[in-house]
Amino acid sequence: MQHVSESMFVGLCDIVGTSQEVAIRRETRDIKEMVERRVKPNGTIVMLSGSRREGFRLEGSDTDLMYWPxxxxxxxxxxxxxxxxxxxxxxxxxxxxxxxxxxxxxxxxxxxxxxxxxxxxxxxxxxxxxxxxxxxxxxxxxxxxxxxxxxxxxxxxxxxxxxxxxxxxxxxxxxxxxxxxxxxxxxxxxxxxxxxxxxxxxxxxxxxxxxxxxxxxxxxxxxxxxxYKLVYSMNHCQFLTYGLLKLILKEVINHQSEETNKLLCSYHMKTTIFWAIQQNILPHWCPQNLLAGFWVCFKLLLRWVYKGICPNFFIPQNNMFLTKVYGSAQNRLFLQLHELYKKGLACLLQSPSIRSYIIDVLYNPRLSICTDESITRLEVDFDIQLITEFKSVETLDANLCYLTNVIHIIEQYVESPKSLYQVVTLPRLTALIFQQTAFLLQNMYTNKRANKQMYIADKIPCHMLKLAAKFGCISDMLYIAMYYYKTFSYREALCIIEMTKVKLAQPYLMYYGHVDRERYTEAVGGQSWSTKMRQAVAVDMELGTRICYVSELIPEQQSALQKGKARTLIIPVFVMLHFLEFLCYRHIDTTLSQTALDELQVLVHHDRGLYVHDLLRDISWEILGICQQITGNLQAALYSYQQSLTHDPYNNIQTATQGRIQDIVQLTPHQYQ
The missing domain is CATH 3.30.460 (Beta Polymerase; domain 2)
Structure with a gap:
């Protein structure tokens, strides 16, 4: 039993996450929300709740958000x-x-x-x-x-x-x-x-x-x-037991019959483990007792179904079974759970996710099980997890007063005690704020000041973007290139693009979880996180829809706003690289401009998820179409826009795409009648 429990512990760490991976997920979210709440005294607060806030990343789980004025x-x-x-x-x-x-x-x-x-x-x-x-x-x-x-x-x-x-x-x-x-x-x-x-x-x-x-x-x-604070206070074995209950509900209990598959939900599992921990039914929650902890919770759940009473953890008088688990459906559910109970822990074999971990031990009783996270996980694994979670701190309001307040709050946080992953997340959040503030300032001052004032106004945003790139990642350099393009400094933009190209071509690049682990470890293993970010990490470009970064994308930003995706356009970094290169070379060298367009076309047409994520194909085809339309290749542009519409509308740019298609049809009506 002890060996099986340890195997289950390792297996659940693979599915649910190690304690370090779970800490990364929680702490990156926490610091982002702490900053937001401090600077929005009268705005709408957004809080991630549910399983994602608790630290789960289980396949198929939805995202729960709470909004309040x-x-x-x-x-x-x-x-x-x-x-x-x-x-x-x-x-x-x-x-x-x-x-x-x-x-x-x-x-x-x-x-x-x-x-x-x-x-x-x-x-x-x-x-x-x-x-x-x-x-x-x-x-x-x-x-x-x-x-x-x-x-x-x-x-x-x-x-x-x-x-x-x-x-x-x-x-x-x-x-x-x-x-x-x-x-x-x-x-x-x-x-x-x-x-x-x-x-x-x-x-x-x-x-x-x-x-x-x-x-x-x-x-x-x-x-x-x-x-979520109670879940945070669990030890990792308790958290894995909670994860095991969620898996068994999804993969075993809810597969018994159509009559009963919607009677129990994840919230009942959470309530079960809360009561089990508080009532101290199992004195020691540790890897060796993981299955014992699961069994304690399962028996408690069985007793509740038998009685038709599931007491809310905070207000026990609130019976959460009152309107769902009663009558014939209750009897049917109890009989199904009782059949699983009679099988004992063998009922876990019905779960496809965890079955293999149990079978390995049953067939190899002398198998050595290691529960030490520092051995079962490599440094690169935690780096991948941290990069993945950065996506959750990428969106802020495009309001200058708001952004300056955020900077002030971050100054305070720099001096206050922080956890390890909050220390790592803070520079990333600061880089994002500097980028948004720089473009907001540039938009405010354009065509509104005399030459000398414009020169001063240009220096401040440019300095902010360079500062952001110093403690940001490789892809943050492209915000500088965007700024130079926007201010007609095409050669300066191309210099930044070439530098970025060299860094993105490194064999140890980490992007979207894709990384050559050996080369990455060889190149930056053991180094500071800031060094890893600058030398080996790239993330997608996130453009706030209320800020003008590149005028060619204004219709797409407006479309996203109209569709309700009011915060950002997300663009693959390699698509943005070729897009900016094409735009800049148009003013300097048409041959090199065509070369950049050819590279973009090969990327969009032939990439299989390595550099262009499936969810971002809508914007990638759109950008290819924009470039083709600029060169006058309307037939190719029309095809690209039509392809954009066939893909997942993740960026909500369909209105812009349809508008661009209409423009082409109106320009060449004889071809499309």
């Missing part, structure tokens, strides 16, 4: 109103007197300028309440294009990722109905974690209890923020 606050009783300035904060009162445990009505106390809140107001007993169902419909349609309702969320698909977006309200106070949870926390979590959770309050999600008296007006109390 930061100038609206829910209070638990009227006495709390004195802590807020109602001149700039809208107050909402939680009234749970008529609602089931875990649910409440929200009464609007002070005026709001938020149009969706105004439209969702309904009257009851001469008081104004916010209807959860109306608010959900209004806000989800604004944030999630082509959404469908999924519980309190609007579900939509961007590229191949499914997003669950919940628009909610925040409360700085811990709900009275969850006060018993504080008293229960004797052994877990630690008092420091409890204090942090209680200080940060809760949220209210736009969904009522289906059996409550005011289903369409009620709101559910959400502990999403508390939950």
């Amino acid at each position: 930061n100038n609206h606050r829910v209070i638990m009783d009227m006495s709390q109103s004195e802590y807020y300035n109602t001149a700039n904060t809208t107050l909402i009162l939680s009234d749970s007197s008529e609602s089931p445990p875990g649910f409440t009505l929200l009464q609007l106390l002070t005026p709001t300028t938020f149009r969706e809140v105004q439209s969702a107001c309904v009257r009851k007993n001469n008081r104004v309440y916010i209807s959860s169902s109306i608010y959900r419909g209004l806000t989800c349609s604004a944030v999630v294009p082509n959404f469908s309702v999924h519980g309190p969320c609007g579900t939509g698909i961007v590229g191949r990722l499914e997003y669950d977006t919940a628009i909610c309200f925040v409360c700085d106070s811990w709900p009275v109905s969850a006060s018993s949870w504080i008293d229960r926390c004797h052994s877990w979590p630690a008092s420091k974690v409890v204090g942090d959770i209680v200080r940060n309050g809760c949220h209210f999600m736009a969904i009522g209890h289906p059996l409550g008296p005011h289903e369409h007006k009620e709101w559910r109390i959400s502990f999403s923020q508390a939950e």
Whole structure:
């Protein structure tokens, strides 16, 4: 049993992640959100929640996002109103007197300028309440294009990722109905974690209890923020056990029958392990006891299904099985789980993800199992994970006041204590801010100042971009080239492009997780992260859609804004390299311009995911078409635009593409009649 447990530990680390990989995922997200919240006192706050926030990257998982207006606050009783300035904060009162445990009505106390809140107001007993169902419909349609309702969320698909977006309200106070949870926390979590959770309050999600008296007006109390902090406080064996429960639910339990495959969800698994840890059923959670921990949780879940009661971890009176697990479906589910229980731990063999790890040990009982992460993972593995997570800190608002506030906040963070991966993430975030600020400044000053003032105004953004490239990665040099192109300094831009070309041609380049591990380790292994970034790492170009970087891409930026993808266009770095090279050489050497276009065409036509990710083929074909249209090759451009439309609309540029196609058809109508 001990050997099998250790094998499972290693196997789950392969699937779920090692403790170091999970820490990378969490800490890069945490610092980005910390910065955002500090600089958006009256804006809309976005919080990643659910399994991705907890540190999972399981295949097929959706992305859960919570949005709330930061100038609206829910209070638990009227006495709390004195802590807020109602001149700039809208107050909402939680009234749970008529609602089931875990649910409440929200009464609007002070005026709001938020149009969706105004439209969702309904009257009851001469008081104004916010209807959860109306608010959900209004806000989800604004944030999630082509959404469908999924519980309190609007579900939509961007590229191949499914997003669950919940628009909610925040409360700085811990709900009275969850006060018993504080008293229960004797052994877990630690008092420091409890204090942090209680200080940060809760949220209210736009969904009522289906059996409550005011289903369409009620709101559910959400502990999403508390939950990810509880998951953070687990040791890695507990976290892997949680991951194993999620896998068994997805690959075994939900494959039993159509009648029962939607009765249990991942949230029930999370609740199960929370109770199992807090009740101290298993004193020692370690690799050798991993399967014992899983079995404790499975038996607890079986008991709950038998009784038809799944107590919410924070408000136990809220039975989360009440409207789903009852009657014949409950009996059927219990019998299915009981059949798995009778098989014992052999039921795990039904999971295709983990079956091989168990079989290896069963057939090789003397197999040596190593659970030491420093041996099972190489330095390059963690570097790949860190680069992957950088994608989650790539988007900020294109507002100069906002960006200068971010710079000020980052100055403060430089001096404050930080974890290892926050130290690494901070320069990347700073580089992004400098890049956006530089182009914002350039856009502001263009054609608005005299020559001397323009010279000074040009020097500042250029210096910021060079500074960003010093502690950024290889691809950050192309922002300098973009700036030079935008300011008509074509030869300077081409010098930067040539330098970037040389670096991108290195055999140890790390891009999109593709890397020659031996050469990478040989070239930069053991060196500082800043050195690795400058010499061996490239990421895709992210252009904020509200900032003009390259005028040729303005229609695509406007299209993305109209489609709801309001933050960025994402462009493969090699596509951007050839694009800029083509644009610059047009003004210097037409032969070399054609060479750059030929290289771009070969890349877009023949790459198989090495340099152009499948999700970014829409923008890649679009850029090829733009270049072909500039040269006058309208037939080739038309083909490229048509190809762009056939690919995943990840960048939401279809409106621009269709407009460009229409332009060509109007120029040569006789060819397309």
